[in-house]
Structures are given as structure tokens and as C-alpha cells.
Amino acid sequence: MLTRFAPSLTGYLHLGHVLHMLYVWGIAQKKGAGVLCRIEDHDLSRARPEYETAIFQTLEWLGFIPDLGISGADEKPSDFRQSDCSAYYESVLQTLEQRGLVYGCECSRKQIAADQPVGAGELCYSGTCRDKGLPLVGNTVRFRTLEGETAFLDLELGEQRQIPRNQCGDFSLRDRQGQWTYQFACVCDDIRHGVDLVIRGEDILFSTARQIQLFQTLEAPVPQYFHHPLITDGAGKKLSKRQRSESITQLREAGASPEEIIGQALFSGGFIPECTGLTVNKAVVLVQQPEFCRKRG
Numbered sequence: 001m002l003t004r005f006a007p008s009l010t011g012y013l014h015l016g017h018v019l020h021m022l023y024v025w026g027i028a029q030k031k032g033a034g035v036l037c038r039i040e041d042h043d044l045s046r047a048r049p050e051y052e053t054a055i056f057q058t059l060e061w062l063g064f065i066p067d068l069g070i071s072g073a074d075e076k077p078s079d080f081r082q083s084d085c086s087a088y089y090e091s092v093l094q095t096l097e098q099r100g101l102v103y104g105c106e107c108s109r110k111q112i113a114a115d116q117p118v119g120a121g122e123l124c125y126s127g128t129c130r131d132k133g134l135p136l137v138g139n140t141v142r143f144r145t146l147e148g149e150t151a152f153l154d155l156e157l158g159e160q161r162q163i164p165r166n167q168c169g170d171f172s173l174r175d176r177q178g179q180w181t182y183q184f185a186c187v188c189d190d191i192r193h194g195v196d197l198v199i200r201g202e203d204i205l206f207s208t209a210r211q212i213q214l215f216q217t218l219e220a221p222v223p224q225y226f227h228h229p230l231i232t233d234g235a236g237k238k239l240s241k242r243q244r245s246e247s248i249t250q251l252r253e254a255g256a257s258p259e260e261i262i263g264q265a266l267f268s269g270g271f272i273p274e275c276t277g278l279t280v281n282k283a284v285v286l287v288q289q290p291e292f293c294r295k296r297g
């Protein structure tokens with residue numbers, strides 16, 4: 001079995017990522033799975049090389065050792081860094097195109113937003129360009145979502161049901177500037193790397209059915225999913241790299257030890273009652289204990 005640690009390159013890692021690492025390495029250990037490291041820098045406008053260097057330094061410093069994938073910023077090009085994989089994504093897109101499963105869309109985000117009912121959450125594309133026969137190059141490339149519900153059994157949250165057609169409509173695989181989207185790059189990579197266990201934060205739960213539709217359309221096995229809780233700030237909002245939550249790099253420079261950081265992540269995640277230092281080896285065992293699994297319902 002194989003899972004992955006696949007951070008986006010949108011900022012420095014923070015405590016939320018450390019809790020995520022504990023889940024990834026902990027659940028992998030419990031299931032006898034390997035951990036692959038992949039750099040998700042599909043969003044070229046936000047990716048910065050210093051973020052990538054910091055990821056490898058942080059993993060090593062904390063003691064999380066991936067079993068395969070990319071292990072350093074000097075590995076160039078790499079099949080485990082999304083910005084190096086454009087030709088591969090293009091080939092997968094061609095497969096979908098030959099089967100008539102994608103189309104070009106000229107609608108701007110503003111036009112789509114104007115179409116939405118008041119108070120709608122995620123933008124849902126109504127399919128305006130579905131039958132226009134527009135070229136893919138120079139336009140947003142959209143996937144023809146399947147109708148109806150997609151159900152899956154989440155190892156942490158139990159049975160889940162989502163309807164991509166109603167959530168987001170025909171979602172985008174590549175934008176008009178030619179930049180690949182998270183949904184597409186992530187599924188292409190999980191297929192190519194043979195990932196069969198996806199462990200990630202529940203903030204991405206909403207993406208899972210649309211990703212499953214891509215796996216099924218590409219006739220690839222659908223992985224098992226485990227969506228874990230997140231660390232939230234005082235106001236109940238998830239920590240975000242974009243909100244400049246204190247980074248591990250900053251905490252380290254301020255003199256914190258790896259054990260203190262691990263302890264802080266476990267404490268913030270509700271695993272231990274007090275903020276005491278812990279080694280990675282002890283922490284990953286703790287995360288596996290059934291009594292610490294999320295109290296459902």
C-alpha cells in the first residue's frame with residue numbers, strides 16, 4: 001500500500017502540516033503503507049523555491065522520512081514535482097479529449113459568478129460552453145462531470161455522498177493560461193505513482209467525489225480515503241499558510257526543538273492534554289490509537 005505527503009508550494013509549513021504529517025506517517029504505519037513525497041507546485045503564480053527547500057529541511061529536522069518520491073530541491077526534473085510533469089498531464093488530457101470528455105470554455109470567473117444564486121458557496125459552472133466545440137488551447141478546459149451521486153467510504157468519516165454536478169459543475173482541468181489545476185494534477189499523479197491510500201485534511205473532503213470521477217473515467221483504481229481533522233485557530237478557522245500562521249521554520253529559528261513542535265501539534269490536535277515534547281516515533285504510534293480516532297457524529 002502507498003500513501004503520500006503532497007504539500008502545495010504556497011507558503012512555509014505550519015503546525016497544521018505537522019499534525020498532517022503525523023496522520024500520514026501514523027496511518028501509513030498502521031496499514032503497512034509506504035509514504036511518497038510529492039511537491040504540488042501546479043500553481044506557478046504562488047510557488048517559490050524557498051518554500052520547497054524549507055519543506056525538505058522541515059521533514060528531515062522533524063524526523064519524517066519518506067520511503068520514496070522526491071527528497072531534495074536539487075532533484076530536477078522529477079516525476080514527483082508537478083511543475084516538471086506538464087507533458088504527462090498533457091498526455092492524460094489527450095486521452096480524455098479523444099473520448100470527448102473535455103471541452104474548451106470561454107466563460108470568465110466573473111460571468112460564472114454572476115450566474116450563481118445569492119449566497120451560493122463554491123462556484124458551480126452551469127455548462128454554458130458544453131456544446132460550443134471551442135478549442136482547448138487558449139480556453140479553460142473542463143471535464144464533463146458524470147450525473148448523479150458519487151459515494152465513497154471514508155476510513156475516518158464513514159460513508160460520504162457528493163454530487164459534483166451540483167457542487168461545482170464541469171470542473172476545470174487546465175486554465176486558459178495553460179496552468180494545470182489541483183484536481184487534475186493530483187489525480188494524474190496518484191494514478192502514475194500508484195497511490196492507493198489518500199490521507200489528507202477534511203478541508204479537501206469536498207474534492208473527493210470529483211477526483212473519484214476522474215479515476216473512474218481514466219479506468220484507474222480508486223484509492224481509499226482518510227480525511228483527518230484540522231488544527232483550527234482561536235476563532236475555529238483552519239490555519240493557513242496564506243494567513244502567515246507561524247511557520248515551522250520561524251519556530252525552529254526561535255529555538256524550538258523538534259520534540260516541542262511535535263508536542264505542540266499533538267496538543268493543538270487534541271491528542272494530548274498538555275503541551276509536552278514527544279519524539280516522532282512516539283507521536284505516530286499515538287495517532288494510530290483507536291481512542292483518538294475522531295468522535296463521529
Ligand code: GLU
Pocket residue numbers: 006007008040186199200201204
Ligand atoms: N497539496 C494539497 C495541500 O497541500 C494536498 C492535496 C491532497 O492531499 O490531495 O493542501
